[in-house]
Amino acid sequence: MKKTVFVFSALIVSLLILFQLSKYAYAANDISVEIVISSIAIVFFVIGLYINRKATQNQKHLPVPINFKKIEQLGISKREYEVLVQISKGLSNKEIADALFVSESTIKTHVSNLLLKLDAKRRTQAIQKAKDLQILAI
Amino acid sequence: MKKTVFVFSALIVSLLILFQLSKYAYAANDISVEIVISSIAIVFFVIGLYINRKATQNQKHLPVPINFKKIEQLGISKREYEVLVQISKGLSNKEIADALFVSESTIKTHVSNLLLKLDAKRRTQAIQKAKDLQILAI
DNA sequence: ATTGTTTTGGTACTTTAGTATGAGTGTTTC
DNA sequence: GAAACACTCATACTAAAGTACCAAAACAAT
Numbered sequence: 001m002k003k004t005v006f007v008f009s010a011l012i013v014s015l016l017i018l019f020q021l022s023k024y025a026y027a028a029n030d031i032s033v034e035i036v037i038s039s040i041a042i043v044f045f046v047i048g049l050y051i052n053r054k055a056t057q058n059q060k061h062l063p064v065p066i067n068f069k070k071i072e073q074l075g076i077s078k079r080e081y082e083v084l085v086q087i088s089k090g091l092s093n094k095e096i097a098d099a100l101f102v103s104e105s106t107i108k109t110h111v112s113n114l115l116l117k118l119d120a121k122r123r124t125q126a127i128q129k130a131k132d133l134q135i136l137a138i
Numbered sequence: 139m140k141k142t143v144f145v146f147s148a149l150i151v152s153l154l155i156l157f158q159l160s161k162y163a164y165a166a167n168d169i170s171v172e173i174v175i176s177s178i179a180i181v182f183f184v185i186g187l188y189i190n191r192k193a194t195q196n197q198k199h200l201p202v203p204i205n206f207k208k209i210e211q212l213g214i215s216k217r218e219y220e221v222l223v224q225i226s227k228g229l230s231n232k233e234i235a236d237a238l239f240v241s242e243s244t245i246k247t248h249v250s251n252l253l254l255k256l257d258a259k260r261r262t263q264a265i266q267k268a269k270d271l272q273i274l275a276i
Numbered sequence: 277a278t279t280g281t282t283t284t285g286g287t288a289c290t291t292t293a294g295t296a297t298g299a300g301t302g303t304t305t306c
Numbered sequence: 307g308a309a310a311c312a313c314t315c316a317t318a319c320t321a322a323a324g325t326a327c328c329a330a331a332a333c334a335a336t
Contacts, residue, residue, distance in 0.1 A: 044179040048186020077282060090263030093323070105285050112324065122292085123323075124262055125228030131276075138269075138276045215312060230292070243315050250294065260322085261293075 067134040074117045076135075083110040088127045088136050205272040212255045214273075221248040226265045226274050 071081060079100075086096040093111065097104040111123065118133075120126040130136040209219060217238075224234040231249065235242040249261065256271075258264040268274040 041179075041182040044182040045186040048183040048188075050186075079283060087262060088266070090258065090260060090266040092260060102283085103285055105287090106283075108324070109284075112326090115324080120228065121324095122228060122230060124225060124265065127262065127265065128226070128228040217313065231294095232292085240313085241315055243317090244313075246294070247314080250296090253294080259294095 064134055064138050066137060070133050071135050074133075074135075076114065076117055080110050080114050080117070081135075083107060084114055084126065084130060084136065087111070087114075087123050088130065202272055202276050204275060208271050209273055212271075212273075214252065214255055218248050218252050218255070219273075221245060222252055222264065222268060222274065225249070225252075225261050226268065 076084070082100060083096060086099060091099065093104050093107045097107045100107070115121065115123070115126055118126045118129045120129050127136070131138055214222070220238060221234055224237060229237065231242050231245045235245045238245070253259065253261070253264055256264045256267045258267050265274070269276055
């Protein structure tokens, strides 16, 4: 925050300096108008780049949008998707069963169906494929 | 690509127009120098923002930098890390063994050590933890 | 009300994963 | 050259995952 204030103060000061310089240059007729305008343009272009870069850096992990259409296309049901999410969190079948208040048998059924629909041999492969298909947030 | 060429052409044209306008304004003494400079500054500031936005949009999935220090901190060896990468791709122990030209026993040993070092109960949990620690590229 | 789908759950089974333990080989380091 | 470590591999075991098959209850849609 202090850094931001400092940067903006510096910007304002440099803008004022540019004003004075351009006036002086014009009065003295030393520098052509093209050079003055070009330098100003370049300076503020770079400032625009810099500011935007700082802003996008803070965004960082913009959550990947989940492809709901793909989920539907694959025929993955609501409950199956819930199980898939729990799998990706690293839970065991028993833990998922407890979290969703059903039996482990039920989870096994869901997992088997998921593996079929995702064309995966293992749950780890299912995680990988699901992320590739963007049906799981990374 | 065509779009980029078009945008830059438009930029150059607008720059030339600004030159002429500023000269004319100066000659006619209509507009104060502050307004001319400010408008140029604003225009190029916005252009800087726009260009950078377009550039960062194309990056999109900027690969998350791997935290090598963390790998060292956890005491994960080179070979163990290779196994971890294969696990995250969804391979079985046998498949990893074939990929790395060693026996399945060796992979099991590596996996066991990995689970200890990552404080995970299952390989799926290891994947999750490793990604949280930014040891694995997402 | 019947039909189709989802969700649930069970049994029995095979396969894979993971643990525990020991041990041989090679490399590095002091 | 001994100690420490990484890598390898094996056996024997337990635990978890996954398959196959079946079936009942819940539910929405026609």
